[in-house]
Amino acid sequence: MAQLYNKLGYNVELTKTTRDGGKDIILRKPDILGDMVFYVECKQYDSKNKVGIDIIQRFAGIIEMDKINGGIIATTSFFSKDAKDWIMEKDLNCRIQMHDFDRLKDMLKVVMA
Secondary structure, eight states: OHHHHHHTTOEEEEOOSSSOSSOSEEEEEOOTTOOEEEEEEEEOOOTTSOBOHHHHHHHHHHHHHHTOSEEEEEESSOBOHHHHHHHHHTTOTTTEEEEOHHHHHHHHHHHHO
16 A cells, blocks of 8 residues: 555655554655645455444544544445445545545556556
């Protein structure tokens, strides 16, 4: 994941493997308006094991507490309906991106082209 985001133009910082504070990667993108900072939480799940609402809610709290621009939950699986609905109900679709298996495939096609 770190290599993918790096190829997309982000400065990538890996967090420690344990007690990472709910984030696996920190992305930074310098901009004339100021640096953009995003956290990435990676979930390597089987396709039948969907990322649930509990992970989304915990991640939203971390983003809010740390006052960063936003976050991405990247998974080799998909997101539960409850997780997707909660993001929409809380109007967080601008702050939290859900990169599921299909989205990751599309992103890989872009960087491999």
